[in-house]
Amino acid sequence: MNGRILIALALLALAGALVFAARPHDITADERVDQITAQLRCPVCQGLSVKDSTSETARQMRDLVAQRVREGRTDAEIDAEFRAAYGDWIFLAPPVASWSGLVWLVPIAVIAAGLVLVTGRLRGTGAPPAAEPTSPDVAALRERVAREEAAEG
Amino acid sequence: MSAADLGAAALRAALFLSLWGTGAAIYAAWRRDVRALHSARIAAGISFGLVVIAALSMMFALATHDFTVLYVAENNARETPLFYSIISLWAALEGSILLWTAILAGATAFIAFRGTLTIPRLATTALAVMFAMLTFFLLLVTTPAADPFARLAVAPENGNGPNALLQNHPLMALHPPLLYLGYVLTSVPFAYAIASLILGEGGDRWLVATRRFALISWGLLGVGIVAGAWWSYAVLGWGGYWAWDPVENAAIMPWLTSTAYLHSVMVEEKRSLLRTWNLALVVATFALTILGTFLTRSGVVNSVHSFSLSAIGPILLGYLVAILVLSVGLLLWRSARLRDAGPIGAPLSREAIFLFQNVLFMAATLTVLLGTLYPLVAEAISGAQLSIGGPYFDRVEVPVALALLFLMGIGPQLPWHGASRATLERQFTAPIVAAAVGALAALVTGTTALPAVLTYALGAFVIATVLQEFARGVRARRTLHGEDGVAAFSNLFRRNGRRYGGYVVHLGIVLIALAVATSQARTVDAERTLAPGDSLQVDGYTVRLEALRPVSEPQRDSIVADLAVTGNGADTQLRPALVQYPNSTAAVGSPGIGAGLRDDVYTILAAYDQRTFSWATIRTRVIPGVSWLWLGGAVVGIGAIIAALPAPRRRVVRMPVAEVAVSAK
Numbered sequence: 001m002n003g004r005i006l007i008a009l010a011l012l013a014l015a016g017a018l019v020f021a022a023r024p025h026d027i028t029a030d031e032r033v034d035q036i037t038a039q040l041r042c043p044v045c046q047g048l049s050v051k052d053s054t055s056e057t058a059r060q061m062r063d064l065v066a067q068r069v070r071e072g073r074t075d076a077e078i079d080a081e082f083r084a085a086y087g088d089w090i091f092l093a094p095p096v097a098s099w100s101g102l103v104w105l106v107p108i109a110v111i112a113a114g115l116v117l118v119t120g121r122l123r124g125t126g127a128p129p130a131a132e133p134t135s136p137d138v139a140a141l142r143e144r145v146a147r148e149e150a151a152e153g
Numbered sequence: 154m155s156a157a158d159l160g161a162a163a164l165r166a167a168l169f170l171s172l173w174g175t176g177a178a179i180y181a182a183w184r185r186d187v188r189a190l191h192s193a194r195i196a197a198g199i200s201f202g203l204v205v206i207a208a209l210s211m212m213f214a215l216a217t218h219d220f221t222v223l224y225v226a227e228n229n230a231r232e233t234p235l236f237y238s239i240i241s242l243w244a245a246l247e248g249s250i251l252l253w254t255a256i257l258a259g260a261t262a263f264i265a266f267r268g269t270l271t272i273p274r275l276a277t278t279a280l281a282v283m284f285a286m287l288t289f290f291l292l293l294v295t296t297p298a299a300d301p302f303a304r305l306a307v308a309p310e311n312g313n314g315p316n317a318l319l320q321n322h323p324l325m326a327l328h329p330p331l332l333y334l335g336y337v338l339t340s341v342p343f344a345y346a347i348a349s350l351i352l353g354e355g356g357d358r359w360l361v362a363t364r365r366f367a368l369i370s371w372g373l374l375g376v377g378i379v380a381g382a383w384w385s386y387a388v389l390g391w392g393g394y395w396a397w398d399p400v401e402n403a404a405i406m407p408w409l410t411s412t413a414y415l416h417s418v419m420v421e422e423k424r425s426l427l428r429t430w431n432l433a434l435v436v437a438t439f440a441l442t443i444l445g446t447f448l449t450r451s452g453v454v455n456s457v458h459s460f461s462l463s464a465i466g467p468i469l470l471g472y473l474v475a476i477l478v479l480s481v482g483l484l485l486w487r488s489a490r491l492r493d494a495g496p497i498g499a500p501l502s503r504e505a506i507f508l509f510q511n512v513l514f515m516a517a518t519l520t521v522l523l524g525t526l527y528p529l530v531a532e533a534i535s536g537a538q539l540s541i542g543g544p545y546f547d548r549v550e551v552p553v554a555l556a557l558l559f560l561m562g563i564g565p566q567l568p569w570h571g572a573s574r575a576t577l578e579r580q581f582t583a584p585i586v587a588a589a590v591g592a593l594a595a596l597v598t599g600t601t602a603l604p605a606v607l608t609y610a611l612g613a614f615v616i617a618t619v620l621q622e623f624a625r626g627v628r629a630r631r632t633l634h635g636e637d638g639v640a641a642f643s644n645l646f647r648r649n650g651r652r653y654g655g656y657v658v659h660l661g662i663v664l665i666a667l668a669v670a671t672s673q674a675r676t677v678d679a680e681r682t683l684a685p686g687d688s689l690q691v692d693g694y695t696v697r698l699e700a701l702r703p704v705s706e707p708q709r710d711s712i713v714a715d716l717a718v719t720g721n722g723a724d725t726q727l728r729p730a731l732v733q734y735p736n737s738t739a740a741v742g743s744p745g746i747g748a749g750l751r752d753d754v755y756t757i758l759a760a761y762d763q764r765t766f767s768w769a770t771i772r773t774r775v776i777p778g779v780s781w782l783w784l785g786g787a788v789v790g791i792g793a794i795i796a797a798l799p800a801p802r803r804r805v806v807r808m809p810v811a812e813v814a815v816s817a818k
Contacts, residue, residue, distance in 0.1 A: 003582050007361055010589040014610060017592035021606040034757050035221075041540045049543060052391045054742060054759040054772060059680075091540030092449070100539055103527050107520045107549045114512030122505055 033066045036078055040065075041092050048094055157222045158488055159303040161295075167203035167258065168291040171197040174261075175288055178281035182274060182348075190277055197265035197280070200287070201258040207639050208255045210246060211301055212239050221308040224248060224301050227645060230314035230736070232708035237320040242317045243329045246465065247294070247301035252330065253446075254290040256337040261287050264341065268362060272703030275358055278348035279341075286340055298465050317737040328380040332404055335374030336442040339407060341366040343439035347430050350483040351799055353490060357421060359588045360431065362417070365797050367435075371411040372793025378404050379665070379786025382491065390729075392755045392774040394782065395669075397546040402525045404446025406518050412439045413514035415658030416564075420497075420504045423569055428491040429484060430511075436480040441518075442785075443473045448525070467726045493742070499571030506564035511645060517553045521546070558611040558666055561659055562618050580618075587617030600674050608670035612663045626653065646795050654796025664785030671778030680759065680772040692775040694720040694754055696727075701766045711743070714758045714769050717746055729758040729771070752777040 027035070034051055040061065042053035050058045050065075068078045077109035082090050174196035181190035193653045211224070216237045220226040230245045244275040261283040293299040306716040319325050342363040351360035363705030381404065395401060414434040420427050447469040498504045522540040531539050564582040591613025595606045622643065630641035645653045679691035688697035699715040727745030734741065747754040751775045760770040 003578055007578075007582055007585050009657070010586040013589040014585075015813050017596055017606060017610070018603065020596065021592075021601055021603040031379075040542050041542060045532075047396055047540075048391055051392055052396075054391060054757055056760070072378050087538065089538040090542050091544075092540050093544035093548060094541055098537070098538075099531065100527070103523055103541060103545065106523055107516050107553075109517040110519050111512060111553075114515060115509070118497075118508040118512055119500070120360070121508075122500050130708050 028068050028085055032069050036065050036075060037062050039093060040082060041090050155219060156210040156213040157219060157302045160207040163207040164291060164295050166201040168295050171284055171288045171291050174282055175284035178277055178284050182281055193280060197262040201262035204258040207766040208242060208251055211251060212474055214241050214242050215239060220312050221304055223303040223305050225303060226309055226312040229312045229313050231311050233314055233403045238313060240326045241315050244319045245297050247299045251294055251301045252334055253337055254294055256334055257287050257290055257340065260338060260341055275348050275352060278351055279344040282347050288300045298468055306423065313736045316736060317734040317741045318388060319507060321741060321743060322384060324380060324384040324387060328377060331373050331377030331380055335370050335377050337441045338366055338370030339442050342435045346435045350487050353487055357712045360418060360421060367415060368793060368797045372790055374408045376786055376790040378408060383783050388742045390478040390757050391689045395544050399525050399647055400449045402521045403448050406521050407438045407441040409514050410434055410441060413511045414438060416507045417511050418428055420507050424504060426497060429488055432484060440473060442475055448474055452746045473812040489649055497564055498569060501567055502570040502571045503564055503567045503569050506560050506567060510560045513553050520549045526683040555611060559617060562615040566618050583621055584614045584617040594711055600671055602674040605670040605674035608666050613666050615659055615663050619659055622656055648800055650798050650800060653794045657755035657792030657795055658789050661785045661788030664781045666787055668778045668781035668785060672776050677775045682768050682770045684768050689773060693717055693775050696773050698771060701761055701769050714759055714771060716745060718754050723747060727756050729756045731758050750780055753779050754775040
């Protein structure tokens with residue numbers, strides 16, 4: 001098979017798989033409880049989530065979340081209830097609004113600044129310095145081995 | 154004279170020798186004085202011996218329960234088994250600093266004898282830097298800051314015993330020493346980098362001299378981190394292996410910058426670029442190890458590892474500031490001599506990928522640093538209490554990690570300077586097909602979360618590139634050297650260990666990535682309160698509570714749940730327990746783990762009827778693929794060893810083309 005067709009087919013299959021994985025799908029009530037409790041801090045533990053902790057407090061909080069889910073509350077309503085009781089501290093990921101938004105902004109800013117810095121120092125064109133060897137196999141292999149041996153020394 | 158007296162005296166003598174060695178090494182480097190160098194060398198050797206004697210004395214005092222020593226009284230009890238007594242050397246602050254000092258003394262002695270013979274001036278200056286750092290640590294252990302041999306006027310009848318979490322699993326013998334070795338060995342590249350800056354050398358000699366050290370300390374840190382994850386998994390009893398705890402963060406930060414360095418250093422070797430940057434990475438790696446020690450040993454952050462508090466915090470902070478001021482000052486002073494010549498390659502060249510990789514590693518490191526420190530800063534400034542935990546780090550670091558996985562597949566396949574279209578097609582056809590297969594394999598095996606599917610695709614992509622490299626290397630050796638397949642394969646590693654060992658490391662990282670993705674995406678939980686004889690079902694397994702019984706040992710009392718696990722071809726007994734140590738208020742959960750290549754059955758005794766033992770709450774997690782994580786850690790370690798082993802001396806045989814043709818038949 002032609003190499004390019006093969007690449008195109010593989011990319012198509014890959015894209016299909018990713019789209020399938022990203023498709024919106026219903027989640028069960030248990031999964032919702034897990035999702036919500038994974039974001040909540042167990043107040044009596046050392047940085048563990050309510051989902052992971054085996055403490056009695058965490059168990060009660062899990063039961064409360066499960067009850068709220070059964071009652072048909074939305075995630076936002078359940079979050080608001082915990083925020084009212086404990087403050088932002090109860091969430092293991094800080095809110096994007098307010099000062100704590102900085103912790104979300106900084107990683108993005110660092111990556112952006114780094115990319116700008118690096119791209120600025122790259123050579124403009126993508127042209128390789130030397131011509132490709134014409135008979136691919138042995139020539140390429142020998143060149144490769146020579147390079148490796150030079151690297152060892 | 155007791156062992157503790159001997160240890161304390163040895164440390165004082167070592168301090169004296171270390172001070173002497175610092176002066177002698179400085180004088181030797183400055184005046185090129187051979188006799189002073191000789192004297193510094195002897196001082197290094199003897200002080201290493203003395204610190205080892207001190208560490209052994211402490212182990213002896215622990216093993217013989219000498220409670221006149223405060224450290225022993227606080228961290229040991231008559232009932233502590235011998236094994237845990239001995240490894241209690243690193244159970245608390247003072248002993249840990251002593252171990253640290255011993256490793257640092259060993260590294261100093263090694264440099265004194267090896268380095269100064271091959272590159273005298275640079276290594277002698279580096280030796281002076283090492284001596285200065287050793288002196289600092291010896292000052293810590295000979296003053297009340299972290300004196301391991303501080304005595305009690307009246308010895309108590311019995312000691313407190315080690316922290317419950319530290320005497321619950323044999324992995325404690327492995328994980329801290331590995332990490333400390335990794336931490337301390339980062340000081341060798343640092344010392345050479347500082348020496349190079351002080352001497353104003355523009356060249357890369359410091360880098361060549363410390364390449365192996367950087368690699369070894371990186372490997373030890375990596376394996377130590379995985380061992381720590383394993384300890385956390387086997388001891389802390391919540392069914393996970395990584396919680397973005399401040400101490401875990403402190404360990405991963407220098408590993409991240411060190412990984413960045415190991416790659417960007419190749420750009421300097423090949424293209425003489427990035428000199429300032431590489432020096433900065435070495436300084437950052439070292440400074441992060443000190444920052445980590447400060448964070449975890451000063452009590453400023455809450456952590457499962459905050460085993461001890463002491464006045465050492467401000468001292469370590471001062472040390473860190475001094476190191477940063479010195480390093481940054483030197484870098485600025487010498488920056489004119491470190492200018493790079495010319496631009497970097499094209500966007501699709503190996504050096505460009507290394508740079509993008511560096512950007513991502515920096516972002517990852519800063520994210521961890523920020524997430525660890527921000528709650529402290531926010532509380533200090535505004536009094537607002539904030540939590541930054543797993544969900545934050547996952548959301549930021551997972552995309553960064555996926556991007557890094559992608560670059561890990563691309564980088565090694567691109568030539569230096571730039572790639573042509575034909576090269577790209579030749580290098581990437583098979584890996585792209587593999588990526589598609591990987592994504593489909595994830596879906597077929599039931600791993601359907603998007604990050605996990607991406608991880609499988611990228612993991613397969615990287616594996617394919619590595620296998621392709623192995624295959625081409627073997628083919629090239631067969632053609633050029635006429636070796637058979639097996640010899641050619643093993644010679645790849647022996648002759649060019651750095652490159653092919655690096656690929657093995659990449660395979661290990663892929664295994665770790667797959668383990669994390671699989672376990673995060675498909676862990677199933679069930680929690681039931683069972684009476685003896687009852688069972689719960691989870692993910693095809695049946696977990697039956699057979700009995701609940703108390704067990705008494707000299708050093709602890711436990712409640713053990715006997716569980717029979719059947720289903721999915723399994724038929725095992727697991728014994729999760731709640732363990733009560735006399736020195737700990739809360740019982741420590743000890744999980745019962747049935748490990749397997751496919752999945753682990755992780756059981757926890759969460760609660761039980763304390764009066765009649767008539768019921769127990771059993772939490773069961775089925776965690777798929779988590780064993781690959783430990784396996785991946787081992788593969789990373791093996792790859793690092795391959796890469797660090799020196800290549801054998803070679804006979805250079807260049808065969809004419811005609812002979813190649815003959816031997817190919």
